[in-house]
Amino acid sequence: MQISQSLFRVMEAYAEEYKVPIIRKAGAKVLTGLIAGCKPLAVLEIGAAIGxxxxxxxxxxxxxGKITAIELDPERIAVARQFVAKAGAAARLELIAGDAGKIITELRGPYDFIFIDAxxxxxLDYFRKLEGKLAVGAVIAADNILFRGFVESGQAPPRRYRTIVxxxxxxxxxxxxxxxxxxxxRQDGDGIAISYYRGTTCE
Ligand SMILES: C[S@@+](CC[C@H](N)C(=O)[O-])C[C@H]1O[C@@H](n2cnc3c(N)ncnc32)[C@H](O)[C@@H]1O
Structure with a gap:
């Protein structure tokens, strides 16, 4: 589907102004490359922010193809709905408001592709809850997996990041x-872990 590039520029400016963390350019390149290669029909996104x-x-x-995207923050999901409407994508992109940890237990799947970014x-909790909701050959991509380099560094992270790391x-x-x-x-952006489920054809 064609989406106006100027809409993406407006979203980037919004994210910058309101300090909404969106995927970095390098990470987006990896993500869209995976999507183009794997051609999923059913995608689940955990952590949609502004869409x-x-x-x-x-x-x-x-x-x-269709996407189901979950977002906890009411303000962000309201903005996401506006951008999705502007893109003319509302029929193909369903936004669900609430806590993904709870919502994914209620989703049926199966999903061909899952993007974890909440x-x-x-x-790990999301991953375990989704294991039974995957199509054969599904792919699960998790963003920020290297978390500013701390995850693979041999050094202890600052105290405030210890639990996340x-x-x-x-x-x-x-x-x-x-x-x-x-x-x-993949080391791109803040690191993306790409897990290919058995039967994958897009590795
Ligand atoms: C890094 S942002 C997502 C960015 C988005 N994927 C993008 O690249 O455009 C993470 C989002 O996850 C949301 N989030 C955090 N905890 C969540 C939860 N338990 N359930 C659903 N969303 C959650 C946050 O509100 C935030 O908007």
């Missing part, structure tokens, strides 16, 4: 040792 990465994904998906400490390490340990997944970590 920027969701629209980037939609732009690269097959014409009959509470860093909850990634510990949890992201636990996520990586889990996906790296899971027999049904093959995982690679």
């Amino acid at each position: 920027y990465s969701a629209l980037k994904m939609l732009e690269n998906m097959p014409a009959d 509470a860093k400490g909850q990634y 510990m949890r992201l390490r636990q996520y990586l340990e889990y996906v790296n040792t899971h027999p049904a997944f093959s995982t690679t970590v």
Whole structure:
């Protein structure tokens, strides 16, 4: 689907002005490359913010593909709804307001592609809850997995980041040792872990 590039520029300016964390350019390139290569029809995004990465994904998906995106912050999801409407994408991008940890237990799936980009400490919880909702060959991409370089650094992170870094390490340990997944970590942006579920054709 064609989405006006000027709309993306407006979203980037909004994110900058209101300090909304959106995917970095390098990470977006990896994400859209994955989407273009894997051609998922059913995508789930955890942590939509103002809808920027969701629209980037939609732009690269097959014409009959759909996205479900979850966002906790009421103000952000309200803005996301406006941008999605402006893009003419409301019929293909469903935004759900609320806590992803709870909402994903109520979703049925199956999903071909999942983008995890919400509470860093909850990634492993999201992943475990979604394991039974994957289509054969699904891909799960988790953003910020290297968290400013602290996750793979041998040094202790600052105290305020200790729990996040510990949890992201636990996520990586889990996906790296899971027999049904093959995982690679891309260094682009803030790091993206890409886990390919068994039967994948887009690795
Ligand atoms: C990094 S931002 C997402 C950016 C977006 N994916 C993009 O690149 O355009 C993370 C978002 O996750 C949301 N979030 C945090 N905890 C959440 C939760 N438990 N459930 C749903 N969303 C959550 C935050 O409000 C925030 O907007």
